[in-house]
Amino acid sequence: MREQPRSGCAINAAVEVLGDAWSLIVLRDIVFGGRRHFRELLTLNDEGIASNVLSSRLRQLVRHGLLTRDDASRGQRATYSLTEAGIQTVPVMVALGTWGMNNRPTTPELTVRARILAESPTLTADLMDELRELHLGTRRPHPDRQSASDRLQCAYEATLGDR
Known part of the structure; x- marks a missing residue:
């Protein structure tokens, strides 16, 4: 992967880092799956990532910051x-996730979180604050609130329970 983008276009610069078939999937598994170790990322991945591909993507994601x-x-x-x-x-x-949910065939079980987050910008912002606390050590602005991941899990279970 190139160190400098092919052009000054912001979309191109993002796609060059995130546009391959695996980078966002690896990030998804860290963000939403809480997976932080190579073996977890490899064995708990629903899409069946190969170990050499995972190793390469992790190196690239570290290199690109x-x-x-x-x-x-x-x-x-x-x-x-x-x-x-x-x-x-x-x-x-x-x-x-919203685009995929609206334009591609998906399963309800794997689409629930995408729908919940699309409908709740506050929950998305709270999840980001929670990730900052967990990964960066930055205190959440509203530590008295139920954690975003707990709220997301409750909404997920409630939605699946309604089926």
């Missing part, structure tokens, strides 16, 4: 963390 990788000591698992740039992909993923 969307993730950091801690230096694990020998025998320890390396932990990946989102950077602020990585956290700022959440609204992009919500928009892509």
Whole structure:
């Protein structure tokens, strides 16, 4: 992957980092699945990512500043963390999920979270604040609120329970 974008176009610059078949899927699994280790990302991925592809994408995401990788000591698992740039992909993923939900065949079980987040900008913002706390150590502005991931899970279960 090139270090400099082909042009000064903002869409091109984003697509060059996020536009391959796996980068947003890896970020999705970290953001929404809470997966922070290589083995979790590999074995719990619904799309069946290959280990060499995952390794390559994680390196690229670190190189482009969307993730950091801690230096694990020998025998320890390396932990990946989102950077602020990585956290700022959440609204992009919500928009892509909304588009996919409206224009492509999907399953209700895997579309519920996309619909819930599309309908609740406040929940999306709270999720981003929660990710900042978890990955960057920044205190949430409203720590007294129920966590966004808990609210999302409750809405998910309620929606599936209504079926």
